[in-house]
Amino acid sequence: MRGHHDHAHPHRPDLEDLPRTYAMLLTDAVASLLLAKGIVTPDELRATLETIDSRSPADGAKVVARAWVDRDFRARLLADVNAAAAELGIDAGGIPIRALENRPGLHNVVVCTLCSCYPRLLLGPPPDWYKSRAYRSRVVREPRAVLAEFGLVLPEETEILVHDSTAELRYLVLPGRPPGTEGWGEAELAAIVTRDCLIGTAVPRLPTAQRNGPGVAPGAA
Amino acid sequence: MSPPRFPAGARVRVRALHPPGHCRTPFYARGRCGVVLGVIDHQPDPEARAYGRDGLPPLAVYRVRFERAELWPNDEGGGRDAVVVDLFEPWLELAAEGTR
Numbered sequence: 001m002r003g004h005h006d007h008a009h010p011h012r013p014d015l016e017d018l019p020r021t022y023a024m025l026l027t028d029a030v031a032s033l034l035l036a037k038g039i040v041t042p043d044e045l046r047a048t049l050e051t052i053d054s055r056s057p058a059d060g061a062k063v064v065a066r067a068w069v070d071r072d073f074r075a076r077l078l079a080d081v082n083a084a085a086a087e088l089g090i091d092a093g094g095i096p097i098r099a100l101e102n103r104p105g106l107h108n109v110v111v112c113t114l115c116s117c118y119p120r121l122l123l124g125p126p127p128d129w130y131k132s133r134a135y136r137s138r139v140v141r142e143p144r145a146v147l148a149e150f151g152l153v154l155p156e157e158t159e160i161l162v163h164d165s166t167a168e169l170r171y172l173v174l175p176g177r178p179p180g181t182e183g184w185g186e187a188e189l190a191a192i193v194t195r196d197c198l199i200g201t202a203v204p205r206l207p208t209a210q211r212n213g214p215g216v217a218p219g220a221a
Numbered sequence: 222m223s224p225p226r227f228p229a230g231a232r233v234r235v236r237a238l239h240p241p242g243h244c245r246t247p248f249y250a251r252g253r254c255g256v257v258l259g260v261i262d263h264q265p266d267p268e269a270r271a272y273g274r275d276g277l278p279p280l281a282v283y284r285v286r287f288e289r290a291e292l293w294p295n296d297e298g299g300g301r302d303a304v305v306v307d308l309f310e311p312w313l314e315l316a317a318e319g320t321r
Contacts, residue, residue, distance in 0.1 A: 096262060113247050140249065140304050141293055159301040166245045167282045167307035168264050 055124040057195035059090045060172060063122075064198070065190035067099075068177040081172055085122060093121030097170045100163060102203070107154055109147065109200030110163050110171045111139045119170035123198055130199065140164060150201040173200040180206050225281040226310060231257045233285060234316040235308065243271035246312050250304075254316045255287040258305065266309065281310040 034040045063085050067074040077084040081097035097119045100108035112118065113136045118126035129135050139146045143160045147153070154160065163171050175197045181189060196202035227233055237252035245267050261284050265276030289302045 098261065113249075114245060140247075141296065143302055144298070157301075159303070161286075162302070162304045164247060164304060164306045166247060167262070167267070167309065169262060169282070169307055 052120055052125065055121055057123045057193075057198055058190070059085070059092075060119075060123045060195075060198045061190040061193035062088055062186070063090065063172075064174060064193045065186040067174060068181075068189055069186055074174075077174065081119075081122070091121065092119065095119075095121075095168055095170055097122060097172055099172050099174045100161070100200070101174045102176045102200075104176070105157065106159050106161065107147075107200065107203075108161050108163060108171075108173045109139060109143060110165060110173060111136055112165045113137065113140055114164075114166055117165045117170060119172055122170075122172065123195065127195065147201060150196065152202055173198055175200075175204050178204050178206060223278075225260045225283075227257045227283065227313060227315070229257055229259045232316045233257055233283075233313040235285075236312050236314055238312070240268070242268065244268050246308060247306065249292055250285075250287060250306050250308070253287055253291050255285040255291065255306075257313075258284040258286050260284075261307065264309075266311075283308050283310065283313065285313070 031045065035042060035045065063077060063081070066088060067077045067084075073084060073087070076087070078099050078101060081099050082092045082094075085092040085097075100110070102108055111130075116126055116131035116136075118130060120126070135146065140162050143162050144154065147160070165171050175193065177189070178192070181192070192204040192206065194202055194204070197204050232254060233256075234254045235246060235250045235252060238246075239251075260281045262282045263279035264282050265279050267276065269276035284305050285308050287304050287306065289296070289304070290300065292304060
C-alpha cells in the first residue's frame, strides 16, 4: 500500500486497555454462569468456538464452484444448502441455509437488520461491516448506493432483491459464473468467489491479468 | 402444525403491532403490504422462546416481498428493487385488493 508507512501509527492499546462495553460484560457473565451451573463444560465451549473459527468463506466458495460445474448439484444446492454442502464434506450446521440465485437481470444481497444473523458454520464469522448499523439500516433502503460503495455498480435495469434474514434461516448468494472461465477447474473457480460474493456485495470477477479492460458485472446486463 | 393460511401470491399486510419484548418483525415492514413468495419453513415462535418457553406448535415462516416504493414512499429511484423479509404467520393478515 503506497504511502502506508509515511505516517506514524498511534500506539495500539492492549486488549485489556479497551473500554469494557455492556455487551462484553454480559457475554462474560452469561458464559461464567453456563460454566458454573454445569450447563456446558469449558471443553464444549472451547470446541464450539474452535469449530466456528475453523470455518471460512472458502467452504462457501467450494460449494458455489461445484454448482457452476455440476447442474444436478446446483439443483440440490438451490433446494437445501446444508445437504448439498454435506456432500462435499462440509458440516454447515443445523440452521437451514437457503441459496439465492443471481440471474441475468436479478442480483441478490443479504442482510440481517435485526442483529447480524449470518451462516457462520458455512462462511465463518461475518465481517465487521455486516454487523454495523450503517450496513443494516442502509442496504434495505438504498441498496444501489450501498453496493456502489462496495464498488459494485449494477445497471438500472437489474433488479436488486435485498433479503432480510429475520427468522431461523440463513442465506447464501449463488453468484453467476463470469464469462471467460470456460474450462476452469473447481479450485480455480472457487478462488474468484470471495466472501462478499456470497453475501451479495460483490460479484466474481476474473483476476485483472486475465481480463480485457474493466470488468462488468456478469449476468448484470 | 396447521396448514399455512396464505398461498404464494397472496397480498398481505404486516400487522402494525408494537408488543413489548422480543420479536422478529422489523419496524420498517409493520403496516406495509407485500406479496407472499411462499412458506419457507415452520419454526417455533421466537417471541415465546425468548422467554424460555418452547414456542410450540411451530409457526409458518413466510418469505414476503415488499416493493421499495411501499416501504420508502418518499424515496426516488430504484423502482424495481425490493426487500424480502422472513415473517411469522401471526404477523400477517390478508390485504384488501388494491390497497396500499
